[in-house]
Amino acid sequence: MDVIVTCEFRFYRTPDQKVWTNSAFLYQFWQRYLTSFERVIAVARIQDVETAETNWQLSSGDNVEFVALPYYVGFIGLLRNLPKIRQVINSVATPERGLIYRVPSQSAMLASFGRGKQYGYALEVVGDPFDVFNAGITNGLLDKILAWVSYQGLKRMANNALGSCYVTKEYLQRRYPVAAGALSVGCSDIELPLNSFVTQSKTYSKAGNTLVFVGSFAQLYKGPDLLIQAIGQLKKQGKLYHVTMLGGGLYLNDMKSLAVKLDCSELFHFVGEVGHTQVIQYLDNADLFVMPSRTEGLPRALIEAMARGLPCIASSVGGIPELLDHDYLVKSNNWQQLAEKLDVLLSSPQSLSEASRQNLLRSKNYEYDLLASQREAFYQSYLQLKKEFS
Incomplete structure (x- = not known):
């Protein structure tokens, strides 16, 4: 089974269709999914460029391909591109593919809104949008609104997921719990060699x-x-x-x-x-x-x-x-x-x-080996749940 993975990070694409990163999500990152899935289809914002800069590294590669979302920046850009974002993510989601939302993600939340459980998706919860918007940087009204909307949206996504993998042991689980009986795993997103x-x-x-x-x-x-x-x-x-x-x-x-x-x-x-x-x-x-x-x-x-x-x-x-x-x-x-x-x-x-x-x-x-085995067990469990769901 292939797996779609949504990501809020922004990437670059050269005319040869190679996708590049200037920091995170190198090609090696996607290998964690290939232990359980045949192919990774990463859905993310991608900017087309003529050439890659010398400090960029490849993110695409064998069995890892990308589907481009509009390269928006900021909340206004998100609103302007909302219909296209929903259309792209929903067009690649099929019953034959796994779907993992890496959240918090405004684009994933908007794409899943109104679809309920029909995707049979899983979450990887890597942060808390409520805390981000309430961090006290601007104290603006818009941030307060976005904090509440993001909090409610992620709670709904977690409640509708087949399973969630959290980077914390307890904190994010308490704030964004899955439904009773759903798969819930605590496994850090960080793996140190x-x-x-x-x-x-x-x-x-x-x-x-x-x-x-x-x-x-x-x-x-x-x-x-x-x-x-x-x-x-x-x-x-x-x-x-x-x-x-x-x-x-x-x-x-x-x-x-x-x-x-x-x-x-x-x-x-x-x-x-x-x-x-x-x-x-x-x-x-x-x-x-x-x-x-x-x-x-x-x-x-x-x-x-x-x-x-x-x-x-x-x-x-x-x-x-x-x-x-x-x-x-x-x-x-x-x-x-x-x-x-x-x-x-x-x-x-x-x-x-x-x-x-x-x-x-x-x-x-x-340590890498310890977390890799825990994460693989989560993917295998989700894969079985997805097959039963479909």
Whole structure:
């Protein structure tokens, strides 16, 4: 059986019909489906271009093909292309094919609206749209409306699904439950190869003073502004901590300006976007990883930092409390508490060493082989349910 997989990511297509990605969803990603299905038909926004840029990588390949949705951007673009989006997704969905919606996804929600259970679909729930729209970035009325609509829409999709695979153990399951008796599995979307893990945790003989932040500056969901405010406050107290900021995007220059405004720019090194190998090097050279996000599903960057034996402090949003104990969590949008917890942890070599040990141990739950087998079991179960449904 073939499987259709919808995806909110945006791709590029060259005249030879090859489909490219500039970051996520490389060709290797789709192999997880090919363990159970004969062919993957990915449905996503695709922009036609003349040539691929040198840093792009292939997403299409053997037994993986793409069906293009309109290359819209933003809510207005979504509304303008709504009829075409519904037409494309519904035209490729047939009783002979499996259908997996990767959600949250506005296009998938709109395509499935009014169709109920006739598709016999499954969900892969990788994030919480309610938290995303309520993250406190704009506080606009439109975001409040979209949060409610997305929340209700995903609840309905989960209730009508044959089964759902959630990236969290409990958090997303509680908010978007499947119907009684339907298939429900908790399995992270993150799979770390063995070389992602250090062989032993860190032992700290002195206090730490170097932090690393990894995240996009395209929006302020990752909370870089909160970290800058926290470090600025600590400097006023005579406590100097140095932060490496990895990532690029629209708000990068605004964050540089904020550091200048708060008189702590000398404590920040804004590196910009870097490759994965360089990210690992920066992690290995830091004393602590910090993620003051306003919204998350189950963040890969945090798990990768844990796999390097790094102590971590992060906000208590999404699935993060499933990764870190209370002592290492801060409330969302609370830079004062962030400053306090950073200072307490970095000042204690014993606490840093214990956090490193705990994090490395917990990260082993995200080894590739373990999660691959769990995910394959989900696909096999859905495949059987789909055959019975058809």
